[in-house]
Amino acid sequence: MTTTAHTLEADGVRLYYEVRGEGPVLMVMGSPMAAADFGALAEAMAGEYTVVTHDPRGISGSVLADPEQDSTPELRAGDVVALLDAIGAETADVFGSSGGAVTGLALATLYPDRVRTLVAHEPPVLELLPDADEQRVMMDGIVETYQREGAMAAWQAFIEAFGTGGDDEEPPEEFPEKLLENSRRFFLHELRTTSGYVPDVAALRAGPARIVVGIGAESRPLMTYDTSTALSARLGVEPVEFPGEHVGFVDKTKEFAEVLRRVLRERVA
Structure with missing residues (x-):
């Protein structure tokens, strides 16, 4: 599957993004996880969709004009709209995981006709x-x-706060330079704005976009299991179970993609 890489000048940022496949547009995104982290899922979905992945603002290849600017869900939603405009797409299906899911909630709230x-x-x-x-x-x-203590200690504290389903969640002993840079962005300019985002449940329920909340089959020990069930209850929808844990799209890509394809087809049916 051919992957094309692009850059786009948007609101105070030069966004890096990748395009694969053909068909209806599917935006696949995280935050702070970058395009590379979703490569396997994008490949799995590109047989039926034009899959667009990107590095969130300030992360990896997406360079900010002001490196000290906070990354808010609203700003990131605007970046997604800029990407849709760049590829000539009026609307898209959107898969967002973790912070990318928060970006998606802001997108469906602020730009409901694009989702x-x-x-x-x-x-x-x-x-x-x-x-x-x-x-x-x-x-x-x-x-x-x-x-006070740097990236490794902060990631350990983050893992302890959000929970873990296994011993393989320990942070590495050494971080490459790019991961250190991304960690700085995340902890100083993104963690609070993403975790503190309050979804506009009334707008989401009234809007034209269909909202699906996904939860990993093995995610019960994680705080994101609780946040996902809380959001589902507010929206009045049943959560959809996806294979694996918080990063099931990495660990169980094939099975994860099968569920994602089924969920997206249900809107057409």
């Missing part, structure tokens, strides 16, 4: 939890850990 189906896979919308005040303090603590 056909949003699959929001495990969005960390901590403000929907009954102990949101405590979660906010915990996120502040993770940022402070980064400022």
Whole structure:
């Protein structure tokens, strides 16, 4: 499958994005996970869709004019609209995971006519939890850990806060330079704005976009299981189970893609 790489000048950022396949447009995105992290899923979906992946603003190949600008779900949603405009797509199906799911919620709220189906896979919308005040303090603590002890300690604190289903979730002993740069962006300019995002449930329910909330079959130990079930309850929809845990699209790509294709087809049926 041929992959073409592009850059786009958007609102204060030069976005890096990749396009694969042909057919209806499917945006696949994370935050802070970059295009490369979704390569396998994009390949699996490109037989039926034109799959667009990108590096979120300030991450990897997407360079900000102001490196100290915070990355908000609203700004990232605007970036997705700019990408749709660049490829000539009026609408798209959207798969967002984790912070990318929060971006998708902002997209469906601010630009509802651009989204056909949003699959929001495990969005960390901590403000929907009954102990949101405590979660906010915990996120502040993770940022402070980064400022005091650096990336490895902060990632360990992050993993402990959000939960883990196995021992393979330990952070690496050494980080390459790019991961260190991305970690700085995430902890100083993205973690709080993403986890603190409050979905406009009324707008999402009233809008034209179909909203699907995805939860990993093995994600029950994770905080994102709780946030996803809370969002599903607010929206009045049943969550859809996807294979694996929080990154099931990496660990169980084939099975994950099968479920995603089925979910997207249900809108057409």
